[in-house]
Amino acid sequence: MPSSAEVLRRTGGRVVKSIVYDEAAIAAKVAELGAQITRAYPDGDLLVLGLLKGSFIFLGDLVRKIERPLQVDFLVASSYGAGTTSSGHVRLLYDPETRLEGKHIVLVEDIVDTGNTLRKLMGLLRVREPASLAVCALLDKVEVHAPMPEVRFVGFEAPTAFLVGYGLDHAEDYRHLPFIADLM
Numbered sequence: 152m153p154s155s156a157e158v159l160r161r162t163g164g165r166v167v168k169s170i171v172y173d174e175a176a177i178a179a180k181v182a183e184l185g186a187q188i189t190r191a192y193p194d195g196d197l198l199v200l201g202l203l204k205g206s207f208i209f210l211g212d213l214v215r216k217i218e219r220p221l222q223v224d225f226l227v228a229s230s231y232g233a234g235t236t237s238s239g240h241v242r243l244l245y246d247p248e249t250r251l252e253g254k255h256i257v258l259v260e261d262i263v264d265t266g267n268t269l270r271k272l273m274g275l276l277r278v279r280e281p282a283s284l285a286v287c288a289l290l291d292k293v294e295v296h297a298p299m300p301e302v303r304f305v306g307f308e309a310p311t312a313f314l315v316g317y318g319l320d321h322a323e324d325y326r327h328l329p330f331i332a333d334l335m
């Protein structure tokens with residue numbers, strides 16, 4: 152665990168309530184997810200689609216733990232403003248250029264909260280006829296939403312707190328933290 156002085160240096164003096172997952176716990180979980188994904192796709196084309204910006208660190212670590220050929224692309228969707236609750240509206244600001252047809256798609260998401268963002272995106276991707284479509288989420292607030300069978304690879308079942316770090320932001324801050332913290 153980092154010392155509180157180290158945390159405050161990274162946050163500019165703003166306190167976080169607690170560290171929920173430290174670097175070592177995250178690294179172990181990401182390695183496990185990489186191994187699961189490697190086993191799940193013995194053949195075919197695999198496209199790992201990262202949902203920006205929240206997945207940028209997770210995706211970078213995850214693909215290095217997947218031991219089979221793959222390609223990477225990104226989606227940019229916008230659903231949150233500066234608040235901490237989901238609005239339910241999703242806009243696609245960047246659409247992957249790669250063809251999805253006939254490929255195995257793993258959509259990489261930082262955290263599933265209400266699941267609204269994912270449901271909307273899965274609908275948009277399904278019409279492009281991929282061979283399969285699954286979600287890999289580092290964090291899943293399972294208590295918030297109805298079961299989602301598409302969320303096939305899950306790192307941690309997260310508490311219903313507002314989490315920041317390792318890609319997750321609050322009003323664009325804290326994404327760079329190497330650990331995941333409960334903000335308040």
Ligand code: IMP
Pocket residue numbers: 205230231237260261262263264265266267268269312313314315319320321
């Ligand atoms: P959903 O549509 O409610 O599932 O929200 C998913 C998106 O909201 C995630 O991709 C995050 O960008 C954001 N989000 C949800 N919960 C948190 C959180 O605890 N911390 C930071 N961002 C969150």
Ligand code: MG
Pocket residue numbers: 205231319320
């Ligand atoms: Mg966000």
